[in-house]
Amino acid sequence: MKVRESVNDRIFRLVITFILVVLAIITLIPLLTVLALSFSSKAAADMNIVNLRPVGFTFASWKYILSNREIWKSFFLTVVATVSGVLLALMITSMMAYPLSKKEFKAAKILMVAALITMVFKAPIVPYFLTVKSIGLFNHPLVLVLPQILTAYNMIIMRSFFQQFPLEVEEAAMIDGAGRFRLFYQIVIPSSKAVLATVGLFYGVTIWNQFQHPMMFIQDTDLFPLQMKIRQLIGDGSELQTLASMAGINYSDRTLQAAVVVFAILPIIIVYPFLQKYFAKGAMLGSVKG
Amino acid sequence: MKAKKVMALVLAGILTVSAFAGCGENGDPKESGSKSVSENGTVELEVWNCNTGFLPCEKDSELYNFYKELTGVGIIQPYVEWNGGSNYQQQLNLKISAGEMPDLFLPVNGMEADLIKNGALLDLTDILPEKAPHLWESVPEEVWDIVRSYDPTGEGRIYGVPNVRGFTVYSGLIRQDWLDALDLEMPTTQDEFVEVLRAFKEDDPNGNGMADEIPTGGREEAKWMDHLFAMYGLAMQEGAPDWDIYDGELTYAGVTENMKDALQFIRGLYEEGLLDPETLLNDKAGWEGKINSDRVGVCYHWAESATAFSEAMKTATGTEPDWAVLPAISAPGYESFYTTKQVTGLEWVVKNTEDEAVIDAVMKVLDAYGNPDLWDDFYYGIEGMHSEKVNGKLQKKADDKGTQQNLIINPANSLADLEFKVEMFKDMEAADESRTWALDQAIRDLEEVQQYGKVVAGDGMPSSVYEGYPDILNRTLYVEYASKIITGEYDIDKFDEFVEKWYASGGEEVTKAAREWYAKTQ
Numbered sequence: 001m002k003v004r005e006s007v008n009d010r011i012f013r014l015v016i017t018f019i020l021v022v023l024a025i026i027t028l029i030p031l032l033t034v035l036a037l038s039f040s041s042k043a044a045a046d047m048n049i050v051n052l053r054p055v056g057f058t059f060a061s062w063k064y065i066l067s068n069r070e071i072w073k074s075f076f077l078t079v080v081a082t083v084s085g086v087l088l089a090l091m092i093t094s095m096m097a098y099p100l101s102k103k104e105f106k107a108a109k110i111l112m113v114a115a116l117i118t119m120v121f122k123a124p125i126v127p128y129f130l131t132v133k134s135i136g137l138f139n140h141p142l143v144l145v146l147p148q149i150l151t152a153y154n155m156i157i158m159r160s161f162f163q164q165f166p167l168e169v170e171e172a173a174m175i176d177g178a179g180r181f182r183l184f185y186q187i188v189i190p191s192s193k194a195v196l197a198t199v200g201l202f203y204g205v206t207i208w209n210q211f212q213h214p215m216m217f218i219q220d221t222d223l224f225p226l227q228m229k230i231r232q233l234i235g236d237g238s239e240l241q242t243l244a245s246m247a248g249i250n251y252s253d254r255t256l257q258a259a260v261v262v263f264a265i266l267p268i269i270i271v272y273p274f275l276q277k278y279f280a281k282g283a284m285l286g287s288v289k290g
Numbered sequence: 291m292k293a294k295k296v297m298a299l300v301l302a303g304i305l306t307v308s309a310f311a312g313c314g315e316n317g318d319p320k321e322s323g324s325k326s327v328s329e330n331g332t333v334e335l336e337v338w339n340c341n342t343g344f345l346p347c348e349k350d351s352e353l354y355n356f357y358k359e360l361t362g363v364g365i366i367q368p369y370v371e372w373n374g375g376s377n378y379q380q381q382l383n384l385k386i387s388a389g390e391m392p393d394l395f396l397p398v399n400g401m402e403a404d405l406i407k408n409g410a411l412l413d414l415t416d417i418l419p420e421k422a423p424h425l426w427e428s429v430p431e432e433v434w435d436i437v438r439s440y441d442p443t444g445e446g447r448i449y450g451v452p453n454v455r456g457f458t459v460y461s462g463l464i465r466q467d468w469l470d471a472l473d474l475e476m477p478t479t480q481d482e483f484v485e486v487l488r489a490f491k492e493d494d495p496n497g498n499g500m501a502d503e504i505p506t507g508g509r510e511e512a513k514w515m516d517h518l519f520a521m522y523g524l525a526m527q528e529g530a531p532d533w534d535i536y537d538g539e540l541t542y543a544g545v546t547e548n549m550k551d552a553l554q555f556i557r558g559l560y561e562e563g564l565l566d567p568e569t570l571l572n573d574k575a576g577w578e579g580k581i582n583s584d585r586v587g588v589c590y591h592w593a594e595s596a597t598a599f600s601e602a603m604k605t606a607t608g609t610e611p612d613w614a615v616l617p618a619i620s621a622p623g624y625e626s627f628y629t630t631k632q633v634t635g636l637e638w639v640v641k642n643t644e645d646e647a648v649i650d651a652v653m654k655v656l657d658a659y660g661n662p663d664l665w666d667d668f669y670y671g672i673e674g675m676h677s678e679k680v681n682g683k684l685q686k687k688a689d690d691k692g693t694q695q696n697l698i699i700n701p702a703n704s705l706a707d708l709e710f711k712v713e714m715f716k717d718m719e720a721a722d723e724s725r726t727w728a729l730d731q732a733i734r735d736l737e738e739v740q741q742y743g744k745v746v747a748g749d750g751m752p753s754s755v756y757e758g759y760p761d762i763l764n765r766t767l768y769v770e771y772a773s774k775i776i777t778g779e780y781d782i783d784k785f786d787e788f789v790e791k792w793y794a795s796g797g798e799e800v801t802k803a804a805r806e807w808y809a810k811t812q
Binding site: 042043044045046047048049068069070125126129130133215216219220221228231232233234243249254 | 368369380597607
């Protein structure tokens with residue numbers, strides 16, 4: 001049965017909708033500007049006259065970017081790193097979070113404190129660099145994955161989710177003869193899709209977007225993840241323009257920059273809507289715990 | 291309780307083990323000797339310098355062989371993300387703390403001072419004249435004196451090769467074709483200059499029937515409008531007040547009476563609409579967008595940018611502009627000049643080593659770098675990769691970060707003289723005659739602006755004088771007051787308050803350090 005909305009409610013809803021629409025437009029504008037610039041001609045970019053619509057429409061920048069094999073190489077490297085990283089991260093994080101959510105596990109408290117410490121006090125950069133380097137991860141593709149697979153914050157989100165998991169279900173499974181591991185893999189994990197999606201998304205975005213970290217550890221241009229490759233290609237806009245002949249070239253630093261930025265965020269934008277429902281749910285997990 | 295104790299013990303154990311592991315790593319003698327000699331006797335050096343996104347240089351790559359031919363040394367250049375210099379600095383620091391300092395590198399943000407104190411850099415005082423005579427000759431004697439003042443131990447030793455620019459590079463630029471269109475003479479006094487600006491604003495010099503002209507302007511933080519400040523004899527670099535002799539002593543240009551009068555003048559232009567109302571909001575793209583769309587009459591940039599501005603406008607609007615040098619115009623009672631700084635820090639320092647073979651190799655590289663006969667080769671790079679033959683003349687190809695290796699040894703920008711630069715432009719003309727009209731402007735402007743240049747007393751001052759006072763270095767206070775005075779938000783008398791605040795917030799100490807440094811160069 002539908003409850004009739006009062007006039008006040010309607011006005012309220014209208015106002016809220018209006019505010020949200022305005023906010024959405026505000027966040028959309030920069031994206032549209034960049035998109036427009038990426039399809040604009042060099043002349044239009046030089047004159048700085050591109051706003052929301054491309055001026056002097058051309059595919060020149062996109063052609064340059066998409067025909068660049070280096071970019072695709074980095075793209076696939078990043079996809080592989082993200083997918084494998086997320087799987088590995090979910091495995092490790094859940095395996096740590098689950099025992100920590102159990103009261104009967106005596107060392108849980110100390111381990112939690114240990115995890116929290118890493119959250120509050122980050123390792124200083126020089127010892128961190130030397131440690132990772134001494135493990136042999138300098139200029140190694142695994143450096144894109146391994147250091148990211150366990151973060152305290154994500155682990156705590158998972159732990160609070162597991163703490164709410166109905167004890168009765170677990171007990172019933174145990175009575176039916178399931179061991180701890182079987183219980184974990186066959187009962188707990190399959191019923192935790194929401195938290196896995198949320199945390200997976202967190203990890204995914206982190207690994208996809210990571211920049212500072214690979215910048216520190218990767219010098220081999222063949223191993224550059226996408227974000228670093230982009231940085232390499234768009235570079236620092238030098239104050240003094242190059243004097244090489246630009247005849248026949250219809251892209252500039254700025255249009256290339258725009259194209260490459262759109263290229264890099266596209267995958268995340270495409271994935272987001274599908275995970276959004278879990279995302280909103282999962283992000284609340286930590287807070288509703290009684 | 292018991293569990294806690296066991297845990298603590300385990301943790302302590304892990305800590306101890308990892309601590310020992312760390313020690314073992316550091317003591318490894320294999321790591322510290324990084325020099326390598328390949329089978330055929332070529333010494334290999336690891337070289338680091340600015341790379342804004344080009345490919346690195348690995349052993350036996352094209353650029354490796356190219357440099358080996360020029361210098362006789364194998365140069366390995368890993369890819370180090372520059373990122374405005376901040377990431378480069380971090381990477382370099384990490385490498386140094388791992389005991390893997392590059393053999394030859396560019397130091398950034400005054401990091402050389404600490405390295406010299408710790409004995410990490412090679413003392414070049416005696417070896418350079420002997421083993422790299424070309425370089426020794428190419429750098430003027432007075433510039434070597436400035437380099438001597440960088441020695442933090444006060445002994446005046448030379449620990450690096452400076453980045454030298456022995457001529458005036460910046461200039462006020464004015465649309466000669468606009469002057470011609472309105473039948474105006476090139477202004478020589480401040481009053482004439484203001485009259486020209488008024489004419490630019492009102493008489494439609496671009497002939498499109500709209501009053502869309504912007505007589506003059508600049509960029510955010512009161513940058514890139516030094517031609518206006520220059521009228522008051524102010525030392526300025528790209529909008530940052532510099533140091534010169536005022537009232538007989540080395541002083542920060544930003545706190546002088548000259549600055550007060552300059553701001554007063556600029557504020558007047560702003561009020562009258564002769565200065566772009568968006569001056570303090572323009573970013574690079576914004577301001578250059580206006581320049582390229584045939585709307586700006588007078589701007590300030592590198593003299594050689596006349597070519598780039600002209601060509602960009604031609605493609606964008608079809609108009610062929612003529613960007614001429616705006617003479618340094620003196621305000622009544624002042625002596626105007628365009629600020630020239632010959633030394634912009636160190637370009638190269640060398641890792642300290644006793645290995646004669648490595649020292650000799652480094653000296654070979656530096657000598658080639660300082661040899662004017664090789665500057666062309668270093669500039670044009672590899673034929674096919676960085677340049678191509680057009681009409682029998684080498685010409686640079688457009689930048690392509692996907693295929694070009696980084697030309698890390700670049701004397702054209704850090705050592706070469708005006709003659710070389712002009713020659714470069716003439717070569718470009720020979721290669722492509724259709725560009726002559728634009729390239730001629732750069733050649734003419736470069737030669738013409740020299741008469742207005744003056745080397746300021748703060749030339750070559752190390753950034754270490756600002757140590758502990760980043761806000762003074764970043765001119766936070768200056769930008770705030772200058773902007774507000776120009777836009778009329780603050781009264782001009784507020785300038786005195788700024789001077790007081792500037793001295794109180796560290797300006798006093800910085801001035802003292804700067805004067806101490808200056809005394810050392812005298």
